[in-house]
Amino acid sequence: MKLFKNCTSLIAGLMLCLGMAHAAAADETPDSLIKRISQEVLESAKADKDIQSGDQSKVLKLVEAKVLPYIDFQRMTELAAGRNWRGATPDQQQELVKQFKSLLIFTYSGALSQVKDQRLEYKPFRADPADTDVEVRSQVITPRAGQVIELNYRLAKGANGWKIYDINVLGAWLIETYKGNFSAEISKSGIDGLIKTLTAKNAKLSLNYTKKT
């Protein structure tokens, strides 16, 4: 009986902790969220010997743990599909989100594994507390002479705090860029054709991420 009581109090305590962590995340401003994730990811990537020696599967794990919770893949897929989204069945929609999510994770992990001695700088940011959709602007300074990579994020505030739903690299928004690819595939072979292309692409990319033994 005593043991049971201890257990319940432990669980209650854990839940309280989680709740607090959750509340803190919801209060976090979008720019500090971006700064925190970027810093965590970059520091872990630089400190991890396996990642530095080219272990892609470790990069994937890092991204899944640190970045995934803050990205709204559902919304990204909806936006990239544009008007075609409503023409898809719920099953197709679900599959589309799943495959697009994988592709984005692979691409992001690929970008991350190229990070060596880059430095991040943030543009001044200040949002009204009432804002629910903001843009956080930053730039990556590379050691190569004069090479600066713009890196901006669009975030929306939902029930679970801020989430990223679009990224701008070198002046091009990811979703806008995928729109053309999506509509080209759909006009060629329909939603199922797009899903098929995405699945094939992911299968190819996943080969890079299976651990080499």
Place this chain on the structure above:
Amino acid sequence: MKLSRLTGRATMLQLVLWLGLISGCSTVSTTVSTTVDTVKDRANRFAEQVDPFEKVNRKTFEFNDRADKAVFKPVAQVYADTVPGFMQTGIGNFFGNLNDVWTGVNSFLQGNFQDGFTDIMRVSVNSTFGFLGLLDIASEANMPKHKNDLGQTLGVWGVPNGPYVVIPFLGPSVTRDAIATYFDYYGDPWAYMRPVSVRNTGTFVRLVDKRAGYLGSFSLMQDAALDEYIFVRDAYLQRIAGQIETRKNYKQLREEDEETQRQIDEDEAAAKAKVDAATPKP
């Protein structure tokens, strides 16, 4: 792969550019169909408007890709792997300094005098204290580098993009910028370097150095794209549209950033005052 400098002789390029211009003029009046708005129609219409030469462009794109895989990429890889880092930085800085001259001219042409004067200062400081531009001490002295070319200037002045074109060896461009690239070449001091052999060698090294800077991003793009041609085109068009928009509104954007920074400082000062007031004085 927008490489803004050219290795080849101008005559060949002129021909390509004028061909682009002429065919560009002949397709300005694209009819917009008002029939049933199917997905196919929309995708095709977009392509017709911005990319009427898709067929030729795709061929050139594939050609560039093959040339890159066979020659430029391997050479750039060897350069990146074998030439010591400080030398690569020096090479990048040296040509970057020459480039600042034309960037400065274009800053003034765009009416952005503040950037223009910074560009002049950058060239002066880097050419003297920076040992002919090998060191970029201006950047460290808080004179940020800009990048402006004639294509952007024309865009700021309101000249439309024109059709999307892929230039052999140079990559994505639009008709306006492709023509401007010709003048960009002669706006760069290196074009007047003599003997010609030194100029050509230098230009080659410059291109290799530039390509070496994009070794990673190219493979990323290939991973991310479903149809690489469309992906690169759509990203490129967004990029240049954004660049021109930023340059058109530079004054407003700069003021907004300054205002935001001022407010952030104010917020911080207020927060600090609050803490100070709350802590009891000893």
